[in-house]
Amino acid sequence: MEINNTNIEQLVELITKKVTERLNQTLSPGNPNAPICSSDPSACNNCGQCVVNKPGAINNLVDTGAARVGSSTGIKQGVDQKIAGMIDHTLLKPDATKDELTKLCVEAKQYGFATVCVNSSNIPFCARLLKGSTVKPIAVVGFPLGAASTQAKVFEAKEAIRNGAEEIDMVIAIGAIKDRDYQLVYEDILKVVEASRPKKVKVIIETSSLTDEEKIIACALSKAAHA
Numbered sequence: 001m002e003i004n005n006t007n008i009e010q011l012v013e014l015i016t017k018k019v020t021e022r023l024n025q026t027l028s029p030g031n032p033n034a035p036i037c038s039s040d041p042s043a044c045n046n047c048g049q050c051v052v053n054k055p056g057a058i059n060n061l062v063d064t065g066a067a068r069v070g071s072s073t074g075i076k077q078g079v080d081q082k083i084a085g086m087i088d089h090t091l092l093k094p095d096a097t098k099d100e101l102t103k104l105c106v107e108a109k110q111y112g113f114a115t116v117c118v119n120s121s122n123i124p125f126c127a128r129l130l131k132g133s134t135v136k137p138i139a140v141v142g143f144p145l146g147a148a149s150t151q152a153k154v155f156e157a158k159e160a161i162r163n164g165a166e167e168i169d170m171v172i173a174i175g176a177i178k179d180r181d182y183q184l185v186y187e188d189i190l191k192v193v194e195a196s197r198p199k200k201v202k203v204i205i206e207t208s209s210l211t212d213e214e215k216i217i218a219c220a221l222s223k224a225a226h227a
Contacts, residue, residue: 008182015220016213048072051079051087058083068114068202073104079111087113088169091122092140098125105129117169119143120160127164136166141192146171146206150188154195161199168196171204172222177214182221189225201227 051058051071058069062083069083070090079087089108091100101118105126108116113135116126120139127137139160142153157168170192176184193201205218 008186011224012182012217012220016216020213020216048090049074051075051083052077055080055083062086070117071113073100073107075107075111079113081112084112085114087111088115088117088138089113089135090117092117092119092143094119096122101126102129105135108135109133115167120156120163120165123160123165124163137164138167138169139165140204141168141170143169143171143204146174146204150191153188153192157192157196157201161196165199167199168192168201169204170201170227171206172218174206174209177210177218182217185218186221186225189222189227193226203227 048071051069052075058080059082061069066086068086068088070088071079073089073091087108089104091104096118101122104118105116106129107113109130115136115138116130117138117140118126120141123137123139130137139157141156141160142148148156153170157170160168170189173185173188176182176188189201189203203218203222205215205222207215210218
């Protein structure tokens, strides 16, 4: 079905209603099998080491349907092989050094992670380090705010792929989601997807900035745009 201004509101409303109903059933207090993280959110120090320190929490996410999970540098012990091949080993801080990026890539190869996720400017360096391994270099686009123009995101994605990126993680247009400008959000994602083919595009929806309803809408629009 072609997505346009006429039907996009109806599509979003229908999907949001159905997903909300399903979540209300799955996550109800009376459901002992509700797929929730076992970690105490108040105890989280954002270390990025849950794949080692909280494997139960990660397994809960995987059982819920997660296809990828993140980790940061500094892994000091083995990672469950069920999880390792799903990990995006990530370093996105603006002051990342070549030594830190090297450590990131070495750890990813050592533990058999799926990818190394870095800012697009660091893709050439990481792609060289990962050449010949099974670990894919992936670039974030429009990071961290998602507020760049669609044309800027398209250019960044093309440039990252030219430099060796095997996947693109783009940040959704958060303000447009808040404005309920779903056509803009859809087209923003679709144009990056089209510019990146045949490489895979994933969408960073910045869940901390969105309501539950907006998260559902963001996922629906991402899927509709073939991300």
